[in-house]
Amino acid sequence: MTTIARVRNLAKDWKGRMIFEQVNMQVESGERLALIGLNGSGKTTLIRILMGEEYPTEGTVERMLPLEHWDWMRQQEDEEDLQQERTVLEVARQGKRELWSLRAVLDHYEQQLNDPDILQSTDRYNEMLQQYGTRMEQYEQLDGFQWEVDVEKQLTQIGIGEELWAIPYSSLSGGQKTRVRLAAVLTRDTRLLILDEPTNHLDIETMEWLEQRLREYTGALLFVSHDREFVDRLATSVCELTPSGMTTYKGGYREYRQHKEQELRTQEAMYKKQEQQRKALEESIRRYHEWFNKAHDAAGKQNEVKITASYYKAKAKKNISRYHAKEKALERLEAERVDKPRAGDQLHFELEAGEFKGRTLLEFKNVHFDYDLNRNAADRQLPSKPVEQMMLPNNSQHRHSPHSSAAAELFAGVSFQLERGDRLAVTGANGTGKTTLLRLMLGQLKPSQGEIHRHPALQIGYFSQELESLPTELTLLDSLLLLPGMTRTEAQTILGCFLFRREDVHKVIGTLSMGEKCRAALIRLYFGGANLLVLDEPTNYLDIAAQEVIESVLQSYSGTIVLVSHDRMLVRRLATRLLMLDGKGQAAMFNGNMDEYEQSVQRRQQEERSGGKQADDKRLLLELRLAQLMAGSADSATGGLSAEYPVSQTAKGTNKQAGRQAENVSVSNPSLSLVQEIRQLRRELERFNR
Structure with a gap:
């Protein structure tokens, strides 16, 4: 290279x-x-x-x-x-x-x-x-x-x-x-x-x-x-x-x-080994230090005979050499010291689900929705919940689809149920109505036809990709101090779990970066106590480390989740059902995860390829047989389609022409079986050409 x-x-x-x-x-x-x-x-x-x-x-x-x-x-x-x-x-x-x-x-x-x-x-x-x-x-x-x-x-x-x-x-x-x-x-x-x-x-x-x-x-x-x-x-x-x-x-x-996990395991093993060696060296140094002091004191006593004093001095000298050797070994170990593995600076929180004892949280029954540009979309909106609940956003206006005409029907008879414990991912290309579907769930938009039933005990926590529900005029700290019973110390601790520390807590929310606003929006979910999380692009603007934390938090969440996300790995690891919007007003439910869906698509494609090849071969055989009959080269006595004919380039070159000639060309003195076979071939080919 x-x-x-x-x-x-x-x-x-x-x-x-x-x-x-x-x-x-x-x-x-x-x-x-x-x-x-x-x-x-x-x-x-x-x-x-x-x-x-x-x-x-x-x-x-x-x-x-x-x-x-x-x-x-x-x-x-x-x-x-x-x-x-x-x-x-x-x-x-x-x-x-x-x-x-x-x-x-x-x-x-x-x-x-x-x-x-x-x-x-x-x-x-x-x-x-x-x-x-x-x-x-x-x-x-x-x-x-x-x-x-x-x-x-x-x-x-x-x-x-x-x-x-x-x-x-x-x-x-x-x-x-x-x-x-x-x-x-x-x-x-x-x-x-x-x-x-x-x-x-x-x-x-x-x-x-x-x-x-x-x-x-x-x-x-x-x-x-x-x-x-x-x-x-x-x-x-x-x-x-x-x-x-x-x-x-x-x-x-x-x-x-x-590689990162292996590095962490290796670092942990090395750190533990070095800690054991360090403790052993420090214990040896302590013992040698005690022996040295003991030998030195014994050698200095006046009443010891000369030979005994000499013995203690030799022992003290020997121990001091060992003592210095252990000290040098400890110095080398400290120079090659492996730091204790520490998790990086990352989000640290959990989401607790509110209690829900029912089975079905909400149901769409034959729901239609269209954008009528002659009316204000706000006229169709329902009032959202108050700010104090820190759940649904206030005064959120739904934008018209860039693809909408005077009355563009986005959904035409959508029906499905959301059951307790579902992890439903709503998928589809941009413009197919994913965010609109979520807002219909929330009650921020009304269907133009059909019904949406919500369980009376349903409590929804909503994360909007637009982040429009944040109180942009408040500081992060002040937004939490508005909550009943919230102390300054508790608020700072909570903000620290979301990586807002020291002077960051005094930042005005409206001045935050998009990644910081995402974290601020997650704090609102933290206080929601929802039994249903409706999440519209929750990992946008977050780095990979933060995405992994969000993924882990959502996997541990015991409630129900509806998710819209372009983060394919998050969808792959979280979703247990897929609701696929086709952009033509229809929605198809797949009861399985993303891996299972991709496997089903691969199987269907293989079947289509296999079926398509078999159909092409059969059509070529029919066209070849018809070409032979019209050229007068077939034996009329054999008739029928029981014989197998090889698919050749000649057949490929003559098949279309033969099909066109079948209506007009006659065979001199044809037998009844020959005429019947020609008609049968023409009927079979017509089915392929439809």
Whole structure:
């Protein structure tokens, strides 16, 4: 493999605080490196240093490949694209700056050549036409027109249809913007591609498409992602960034976790062994010290005979040598000391379920829901529960679907039951109505037809991906002190469990980062005492370590859960039932987990492939037989379809023509059996062609 870049002893501080140090890494051609680390560990800063947009405090970056062969999809949109109101197609075409600039020049020439003033001046027109021709020839030599087709094809494949190409890029949703930026970088010829959070806002179907597309990419890939399954399926190595350096682990996410667990077990074993050795050395030193003092005192007594005093002095000298040897051994052990394994700075909490003795928590009966743009969606909303219950959000307005027309029916006769103990994952592409379904469950939206029955003892804890229910004007500490009986000490302890410590507790909620707001929203669930958790993207904006804690907490929760999440590993490990929305108004329930569903899909695909091949073979045999009969080469006496005919290229070439000729061609003096067989063949082929 060819080395593309090498990083040596890199360090970066910010306002006197060291973000990371002693970072060493190497990027080889063909590798797919996943860069992971806690939020705030400096992953994006490291990428900016690699791209030359920022300088390290210490260390060096060696680039064996010039930066013009690198490309980088940033986590945030380019402000220039937002400010200049560029269209979707314009932003996507910026993946190849050279061709994009040349295309802009050609567009300018085309406008000038249509200018009436230039048309009236033959010399100016001919001069500009010649310049236009030169540029056009250059554009063709660079395969510019093929590049335009590739960009449009990439946009279509990733779900950005032609109807969106001419609208301002800034008007797109977060997921759509991510797709456009992906289309831009994936159509550029690069040898190192860097992607910072490419899976943000993408639905599962698009993520799977992206995985396949990146597997086909032949250059080196360095990507940052908090999607564990994306890392597991794509990465050839995982690079973990910590304040003290970087460690690289071969394989995907599962191999990374195995390595980390093995490291922890090894560290624990070494720590225990060293502790035993340390205690043994300290005990030996203590005993030798006692023996030395004893021998020294005995040798110093005046009444001892000379030979006895000499004996005690020799013994004291021997013990002092052993004493010093043990001290040196202890010093060596301390120098090689292994620290006691400690869990990283992570969330620490549990969710307790409220009591529920019934069987069915809620039921959808033939539920229909549509968006009527002639009426305010708020008119259909029910009032939510008060803030003091810290459950459902207040004044939450449901947004219209971007796909809705004057009256777009999102659900058309959805029926299902939610039973006690269910772990139900609601799945479907973006825009299929997952969040709308949750809000119908909550009672924030009313069905346009059908019924939703909720058990009287139902208590719902709701986590909204919009995080709109947080009291943004309060500090974290003040928001807890509003609770009855809450003391300042208890509030600070609880906030510490959610990683809000020291001065963090005085932060105003509205100023928090999205990851911090997620943790603040989890605190509200902690106090809810719900018997049903309705969770809409609960792990968005959280790093991998926090995601694992949330996963563990939810697995231990004894109540019922309804989950919408693009975190496929969370769905895989938590869900016991799947409610799949097809975007056409229907919902299908699968009673099993994600692994079982994928196995059933694979079986069905195998059956379809098997059945499809058998059907093709049978059709070819029928067409071959018909071709033989119409050519007069078959023995009319044998008739029927009992004989087996080999499927050949001749049959494939003549089958369609033979089928068309069957209506018009006659065989001289045909026997009755021959006519009957021809008719039977035609009927069989007609069934295949329907």
